[in-house]
Amino acid sequence: MHVHELNPKKSIITLSIFFIIIVVGFITLKTPWLTYKQVPEQTLRMISEKGNCLYPYELASFVAGTDDNIMLIDIRDKFTYSRGHIPGAINISAYDLTRKEEIKQLKEFKDKGVSVVLYGDNQLQANGPWMLFRQIGYDNVKVLAGGYDYYKMHKDNLADTESDDSYFKGTADFDYAKVAGSTVSTSTTTSTDTKKPVKVRRKKKKAAASGGC
Amino acid sequence: MNKNYIILTALMIVLAGGLLVVPERQKYQQIGPDELLWEIIQPTRYVSTDKVAQLIIEGDPSLELVDVRPTADYEKFSLPKSINIPLDSLLQESYQDYLGIDGMKVLFFSNDDIKADQAWVLAKRLGYDNIYVMKGGLNCWIRTIIQPKKPSTDSPSTEFALYDFRKGAQMYFTGAKTETSEKSSNKKAVKIQRKKKKTAASGGC
Numbered sequence: 001m002h003v004h005e006l007n008p009k010k011s012i013i014t015l016s017i018f019f020i021i022i023v024v025g026f027i028t029l030k031t032p033w034l035t036y037k038q039v040p041e042q043t044l045r046m047i048s049e050k051g052n053c054l055y056p057y058e059l060a061s062f063v064a065g066t067d068d069n070i071m072l073i074d075i076r077d078k079f080t081y082s083r084g085h086i087p088g089a090i091n092i093s094a095y096d097l098t099r100k101e102e103i104k105q106l107k108e109f110k111d112k113g114v115s116v117v118l119y120g121d122n123q124l125q126a127n128g129p130w131m132l133f134r135q136i137g138y139d140n141v142k143v144l145a146g147g148y149d150y151y152k153m154h155k156d157n158l159a160d161t162e163s164d165d166s167y168f169k170g171t172a173d174f175d176y177a178k179v180a181g182s183t184v185s186t187s188t189t190t191s192t193d194t195k196k197p198v199k200v201r202r203k204k205k206k207a208a209a210s211g212g213c
Numbered sequence: 214m215n216k217n218y219i220i221l222t223a224l225m226i227v228l229a230g231g232l233l234v235v236p237e238r239q240k241y242q243q244i245g246p247d248e249l250l251w252e253i254i255q256p257t258r259y260v261s262t263d264k265v266a267q268l269i270i271e272g273d274p275s276l277e278l279v280d281v282r283p284t285a286d287y288e289k290f291s292l293p294k295s296i297n298i299p300l301d302s303l304l305q306e307s308y309q310d311y312l313g314i315d316g317m318k319v320l321f322f323s324n325d326d327i328k329a330d331q332a333w334v335l336a337k338r339l340g341y342d343n344i345y346v347m348k349g350g351l352n353c354w355i356r357t358i359i360q361p362k363k364p365s366t367d368s369p370s371t372e373f374a375l376y377d378f379r380k381g382a383q384m385y386f387t388g389a390k391t392e393t394s395e396k397s398s399n400k401k402a403v404k405i406q407r408k409k410k411k412t413a414a415s416g417g418c
Contacts, residue, residue: 011217034246094254128253131334136246169327173352176290180359
């Protein structure tokens, strides 16, 4: 005969202790402060969708102060922000983006249905933070096409930039194959050409070149 | 029968059912959002086209160039010795072996730098190290390496040093084409290059 059968009260106590331990375990289960809401596959699909960018011409009404559906966040540092920013934009440096207060603020915007638009000097600067927010579930976050640099150049004629496409990213500016000549497939056939460059290589080994766009 | 055991069994079944509700374990090992943001705000992942050209010319064996443009574009033109992982198939199982190789520097590039940067963010989330982005992408590559612009005469000497480097790189990457058209200037470029062994050149598109 089992002990439990002899003493029903005892088994109820055991059972409830067992239950409490499990419940406590679930409650204290460490949930990280920020979690991904998108799996990488979703993110991958998301970045090729339309509507991730806010275009400069859409800024006109925001700058005029008549658009409550957009909130601009300048992710550059305080100093750069103080030297010039889009009117009405608030400054949250990229370093501080995942602080609790900022996330809370972001959540308020999301609940109110306000689109949050991130911008840096160029689109690239805001690209990473934008992708991060999308991944942690803030679908209302967008990125400003062209960034501050483009805005600065066109701030007096924002409405006219609708037909301009120079801020579109991801397109080829050249017919590479034509401009650059050699291609991957011909790399084997141009073996005679590559003899010449070998010379150049030796001489420049120590020249460190840097710089960029 | 024994009532207690039945209750206990029922409880266990309910709890086991609870496991279904617990979010599915990710199939990837990944870094947390906080850490990812930290990585994102570091500008160290950007490599200039000049640096890339230098690495290719030197034949750096640890450099792995990854073209994230669609395959059709890759087949028309790409950087020498690059491999093609189209951005939309970046997460495919078969490509993962190309990313996590010890001691290899993976450099993403695309038409400009946005797509490459997006590939970088995704790969970073999955915990890959030693990954980089070519700043300016192929557009910048053409502007700086294939069609370098001569600096104005009042530019600092570093500008000229950079121009000379680019001219040499242009010859390397375009082959005999420029050699025939600009024989005299080629010679000059080679000479000047000797002088600048120690100078660090900078500039951009």
